[in-house]
Amino acid sequence: MTGHVLSWTTFFPLIGMAVILAMPRNRPNLIKWTAAAASAVPLVLSVWIFVNFDRGEAGLQFVERVPWIRAFNIEYFMGIDGLSVPMVILTALLSFLCMFASWNINKMVKGYFALFLLLETGMMGVFCALDFFLFFVFWEVMLLPMYFLIGIWGGPRREYAAIKFFLYTLLGSVLMLLSMIALYLMHDPHTFDMTRLWTEYGVYGRTFQLIVYVALFIGFAIKVPVFPFHTWLPDAHVEAPTAISVILAGVLLKMGIYGMLRISYPILPVATVYFAYGLAVLGVINILYGALCAMAQKDLKKLVAYSSISHMGYCLLGMAALTPAGMNGAVLQMFNHGTTTAMLFLLVGVIYDRAHHRDIEGFGGLATQMPVYTGIVTVAFFASLGLPGLSGFISEALVFLGAFPVFQTLTIIAVIGIVLTAGYILWTLQRMFLGTLNEKYKSLPDINGRELFTLVPLAIIVIVLGVWPMPVLDLMRRSLGWIAEMAQRV
Amino acid sequence: MEGLEQLGTYLVLDILPSIRWFVPEIILFAGFTLAIFADLTTDKPGATRSAWVALGSLVAALAATIAGMGAALPEGLGGLSLFRGAVVFDPLANFFKVLFLVATILVVILILRSRDFGLRKMGELHALLLVVAAGLCLMASSTHLLLLYLSLEMVSYVSYVLVGYVKEDRRASEAGLKYVLFGSVSSGAMIFGLSILYGLTGEMNLTKIGAALAVSPGTEPAVLVASFLVMAGIGYKIAAVPFHFWCPDVYEGAPTPLTAFLSVAPKAAGFAMLARVTIHLFGQAGSLLAIDWPLVMAVFSALTMTLGNVIAVQQSNVKRLLAYSSIAHAGYLLMGLACVDRATGTLSERGLFGVLFYLVVYLFMNLGAFAVVIALREKVSDEEEIDSYRGIGPRAPLLGVAMAIFLFSLTGLPPLAGFVGKFFLFAAVIEAELYWLAVVGILNSVISLYYYARILKAMYLERVDETGEAPPLRLAPSHSVLLVVLAAPTVLLGIFWAPLAGLVQRSVGFLF
Amino acid sequence: MATNMPADMVTSLVLILLLPLAGFAIQMFFGTRLPRKGDWLSTGLIGISLVLGIVMFIRTLGVFDAGYARQVHWPWIDIGGFRVGMGILFDNLTAVMLMVVGIVSFLVHLFSIGYLHGDVRYSRYFGYLGIFSFSMLGLVLCDNLLALYVFWELVGLSSYLLIGHWFEKKSASDAAKKAFLTTRIGDVGMFIGIMILYAKLGTFRFDEIFAAVADGEIGGSLLTWAGVGLFCGAIGKSAQFPLHVWLPDAMEGPTPVSALIHAATMVAAGVYMVGRLFLLFTPEALLVIAYIGLITAVMAASIAIVQTDIKKALAYSTISQLGYMITALGVGGYTAGLFHLMTHAFFKALLFLGSGSVIHAVHSQEMPDMGGLRKKMPVTFWTFLVATLAISGVPGLSGFFSKDMILGASLAFGMEHSSHLIIFLLLLVTAGVTAFYMFRVVFLTFLGRPRDEERYAHAHESPAVMTIPLTVLAVLAVGSAWGGWFQALVVKPELGQYRTAAVAPAVPGGEHGEAHAGEHHEAVHDETTIPDALHADPEGHETHVAGGDHADHGAAHRAHQIAMITSILAAGLGILLAWLFYGRRLFSAETVRRRLAAVHLLLSKKYYFDEIYAVGVVGTTLWVSRAARAFDTHVVDGAVNGTAWRARGFSWFIGLFDNTVIDGMVNGVAGTVTAWGRQFRRIQTGKIQNYLLGLVAVALILAFVRLVRGF
């Protein structure tokens, strides 16, 4: 079992899916509990990985390498390093919690949970794959379930949002396909093995690197999303069911940045350094543009979606700096944003289940009616606002301190972003929770046990990492140092 | 094994010794006659005796071909040129024969289950199908100008009859007329082209013509005109743009199983012939580059893909949509043939490999999609509009999932076979440095997602009635089996395609 | 400074810090279930931490050494290239601040038991007081910039929670939001300052930074920018001009909160920070600090004169006094500024609690409703009077000593640099105005005839739990400054203590001829506009600094005498005028108001800062955000079809684009694909003739292009 821990983590949900498909259609509870169990195993395994991961080792661990298609030397090559471990844990945790968040799905329950487990396999695979072909297959495997999950169980404009999401991401991934093939053909014995792509980077000419970097960047930027390619995110988020927007924001957004750190940075160092400033500029635009758009939103979920765009901007800025603090800050921000936004979306789900609308102006004075709920919302809001003592601050501070020596003016502009973020968050907090309670919501029940079960673990993580971030930072610092050093080879 | 002469890597055999290598086609012709007899012996409407005869002969031919593939040729020989250079027996031809026979078998099964034909006499249909199968095998293996023409016409003429088979249906006869007229003009142009080729070299065998052309300088303009005209004939068969006009109307008018057949087998045969011509006629180094072949093919490919995809987006009739989708896929396949190996100046091995691989994958997913359309015509309504598919997904899970697999594979999404096929084609294009074509190709894939997903949207996302679940659809067991038979390879070949890759490599390797 | 803090001191300091936090945690989760809703628990915990604070304070008194400092440091974040530690720095200044925060916080806890009796969120209020005390104590104890920033924001959070305690009132939640956002703007500047220092020096610890400054590793304009950046944090937190607008609104919070946060502790954090990082500020930076402080002092004092709400009046007086402290530090009066901070903390807390007890009795904050409460509330009156005397600078009380020192320092500074003499003059005027408006408040509330009979009828003295803190604070307001212990303990630090590099800093122009071996602040710069008199300290009895320059001693002493005399005169004049206007009503305030109507309007409208910011800062941000959203949905996404947003005429910026010109980049692309599809579809006419025509036409075109291009 421990020999192939990554394969088990990745493919156990698939087994769960098969079991669920075999189940009778009229036993929803049985299906839900099996799905929860199927996603619990990867969580346990990921905790095991967290414990047994060698912090001192910058290279790859838990490597599994089996030839898949010998003729084109495509291998089933799985392995993780400091960069992927936090993501694996985040995926496992959020998928497990989202099982419980989707407890009140009542339409085509079997289809929903089967697709959800397939989605989890796809995500886990992306973070563990080290063969570019395998990485691409897992990357695309995620698209199918997402399309149906948004399309069938979504909100009123679900079809439009689903197809828009699919078209955007597919455009990005076909560009990635071309770059993958271009890289594949450049090497003498054609290979997809990323470790060889890293080491033999000398094979590529300068213009080749620039072109492939841009193609890959567009593919990843659509996923992040970076400024001009972001318009699918608000639609997808608003229409997706709660659990799916949690996964969409919590995990899927991180794949863009993970892809760049795993593929573009080590393989195309000349292009990385060349485009670093551009990336930083895009990061800052993301921060400010996301915050400004969020401030003008009426729908709570759309507001959280735009805030995700703003928060991912920090990752871009940190990543572009290529300094240890910047890189670690960016990856920590990915993890923190994952937990914080997951909380936010779960909380939106809670209020939506009760009031059946997400219009910020429509609420008022909820603090008196739902005190516990307000408490958790305050923790989540202030974490995303970057209040010290909560995890958001640590990653933002690291990003700023890492990016300042490299891009002075950009970082100063970016720091202004924290005021805008504070602005729209506190304004929303005030409009929804403070002030007098309007009579319509006299009878709103406070948060129930199941919802608490999904939220409390995340809240604990947010607070603990705010005070003592070393457990996660310790994981990633050597690998990120190695990637930063590789990205700056000439 | 003595032969008349050594033509390149082929040993030319005389008439009588060649018969031994011509067994599959002979079986098919025998089957044809048997099927007619079988039909004469029963007058019960809807009798399936002729169908079983047809299936029997097809399977026998398939067995013969596979046996032939196993036969060890003397070393050094790429293949045998039978009947003094008329037809050729080599791994490439055998590969295509297997493909055609499998396709025909599947279509015969489809016809057995479909309601399209009502209760009329089916004997002729099965007989004609056998003739078409034989014609296809000939198309794949002919290297003689006359054989090229004869085999093409054999397939075309029979197809005209098959399309118009259901006499009462006005649309079928209209389709038949369009098919006849358009087909005849194209083949007429082709013959004119062939005559020019013959005129230039005085030879009838493609390899000899190729050799003669290489020797005679200054014939480029004439060769170009000739190749254009030949391309007219072949282009019509694979429904490439400007020769595709017949395709949507014929596919919509013809009975669905036949549309399925037309969209797979003859199209593959067209590519086989095109490959055969490019390999033998322009086999010599540099001859392809002389007439700027990559650019011409690339333009054809780009036009076909883009037009196919862009119009498909507008379609509301499923059969017309699948028609334009098959035009688009012809475009993708042409990408493979546009790749010329810079070093040797001949058709690139990876390109041909990609085309062959994609044809196999295309066979399964396209037939699958048509099988679902047929199954739905059985269960739901004759209506072929996409809206009539509303809410089918949840009601018929196997059907819905199968259709999802076929359509997403047609789009080219991993982990399905369509992706692997496209992957090889794109690899060939990038290796041949036709970057702009690769970009056009991927943009088309993205556009194609839109109309494939529209069908799935109708089936799954749009809910007909918000109330309870509609009654689940029970599929006929044979339909379910057929769907699984077609869906399994689409998925399996997406996950583990080493054996197929090996087979294709063996059938292509000997040429390079 | 190595970590040389003895173990017992570490434990007690950590205990002081964590007890209030424990109180917060317990209140949050179990508050309502505790007997009396847990107010005794919070008060007890802060009491213990106060006792420990007193013990530490006595220890430093025992040592009685100006240079006394102990430090302990633990690693926190270590990721290779980036290392940050957390630690505690305990020196005399910290000891004093522990005392101030401890005492005021404990007394406010006591006072709140009475004041907030029966409040709907009683336990949560004490929880918030707990987390405030924790953050304030943390801010005072920490030894590095990043920790300072962390506690800085936590203090901001607690003030947000406490101001918004009665969030049912929209004005309260607005005030809370305004406070947090305004201070956050200041924090942006502070973080930029921290980033500059970290980028240059690679460390956050105070001692290492001072050593680097001393060794000349960082200097000139960069250090100035860092200094000004850090000072922005102080501008935000200590409500200095231009970010002072949030403090008056913060009066929406319960009065004990105003006393604790917006009088004594939190707002003083800015002053404490400038004090703690004093060596960091270059002369230019100090000048900026001085003038910002001055403007704040003058402006706030002038507004305070016309306030009718007792709490608003005290709020503006706080802003003015903070301006005082900041100016003091700006002109180099390190001890003077911090001394005033301490004394101000006590008497301003007393004033607020006094006003709280009045409000509690009269149930109104408007002074016109009060009057003649002297007889009804004797204790409150006498304690309030003592505080007023202190703040006006009447000799003998604590206010006098600290305010006098500030005036002395500013006069000495003014005498050195005649161009800056205006600082002393304006400060003097402000001292007089302060005395005037404080006594105005006393006359209006406690003396004269009661103006509202009904309120006066059932006004009564506050219960013991509220009057005890008043009396304690009164005692402190009087006696805390006696004995000159503060001046001896808290002395201006010198760069010399931190110099590590053996060689003198490579400063062009070498040592100044006449300056003694003592290193001077400005030794680091060559062309300083301010000659080295900067270090001269008016108190004259620099007992400790090595080699003080005796030549200037006389000048400093003289400046001190003049300042003392003038300040007493100004205070007397102020009190006299107040008595004339409101005591004997010899002149009627009414006529002055009518004749100077324009000035009165300007002052009562608080120089229109709120309106300017509402339209300027907030207005433009909201407009830009609406424009960004419109841009996002229409230009980038084009999701909404053209007619919808043109009909709404959303904004001129978007109105410019006709939707036919830009259908939104993204949906535009999708639009073109479908448009092509419609066009190409039409060529499939269904007629055979057209098919053949199409075939031949396209074939000909391709052939023609091929022929022309090919040969």
Added chain:
Amino acid sequence: MIPLQGYLVIAAVLFVLGLFCVMTRRNAVTILMGIELILNSANVNFIAFARYCAPDIQGHVFAIFVIIMAAAEAAIALAIVLNLYKRINSIDVDEVDMMRG
């Protein structure tokens, strides 16, 4: 004797005429005649080349085959046209546009 080019010119002219007839005539049968013209132009070509350039009779054999195939094609085409005539009792090609788009 007539040079080879003469025949080629005739063939080419025949080809173009056939093409033109196919494109312009509305009567299905006339279109079939046009097709016959095209096929026969190819025949002329074959015979000419066989006579002038080729040593063997392959060209002539090819021509014969073309004639046979032309006959077969005419049969099938006419059968379909007849069937269509029964449906819409008109063989005007322009009316046969039910399927389009």
